[in-house]
Amino acid sequence: MPVGLQEMHPAVVHFPIALLPLSLGVDALGRLTGDYTLMEMGRRTMPVAAASAINAAAFGLMAQQAVHAEGQAHDILVTHRTLNAGLVALTTAMAVARVRRRRPGLGYLALGLSALGVMGYSAYLGGRLPYEHGVGVKPAGGLNEARGPEVGLGNVGESARIAAQNLVDGVRGAAAETASGELVPVLTSLDKAFDDPERHASLPRDA
Numbered sequence: 001m002p003v004g005l006q007e008m009h010p011a012v013v014h015f016p017i018a019l020l021p022l023s024l025g026v027d028a029l030g031r032l033t034g035d036y037t038l039m040e041m042g043r044r045t046m047p048v049a050a051a052s053a054i055n056a057a058a059f060g061l062m063a064q065q066a067v068h069a070e071g072q073a074h075d076i077l078v079t080h081r082t083l084n085a086g087l088v089a090l091t092t093a094m095a096v097a098r099v100r101r102r103r104p105g106l107g108y109l110a111l112g113l114s115a116l117g118v119m120g121y122s123a124y125l126g127g128r129l130p131y132e133h134g135v136g137v138k139p140a141g142g143l144n145e146a147r148g149p150e151v152g153l154g155n156v157g158e159s160a161r162i163a164a165q166n167l168v169d170g171v172r173g174a175a176a177e178t179a180s181g182e183l184v185p186v187l188t189s190l191d192k193a194f195d196d197p198e199r200h201a202s203l204p205r206d207a
Helices: 005-012 014-033 036-065 072-098 106-133 153-179 189-195 197-202
Strands: none
Touching (some): 005 036, 005 153, 014 106, 036 072, 036 153, 072 106
16 A cells, blocks of 8 residues: 655654653663663663654654645644754764663653653644644645655655655755744744734634
């Protein structure tokens, strides 16, 4: 069955969502009980969690070129992307630090706990994109079909080319928006709304 290019990102995000708490959980339990088998499991799974986060971020950059996201949806997408970029950097640094130590430190575990909180919020924002705004949903007009082909055996080469171009353009777009100061707009959207009556009218009533 063909799969849309934009559908690959939500398929792979479950790996870091599962692996990061697994690694931190067994590390915490191992430290608490003195079980070095558990701590060794935590040490070995953190690099895998970091690698899966990098993979999910790459597919996210591809997906953002294949969808239509405007207004509040754009703000959510940018905030989601920025938080995930921070998580990629953090989990990579944690993985490098963890493989060098047999036993996790309390600071490492505390940092991991904060990473889980950020990841949970970012995942919530990611879920809002399709379910609330129709981003990536073809019947809702949220799909750029030229950039979001269905990947099947008959078009693997063309799909790979589009995916690579999406990744390049996604990195460039993210860099440009970051350079312009657009980092976590969804967290400041209410302040902007009061300065812009038209934007305020477009926000959900419960916002």
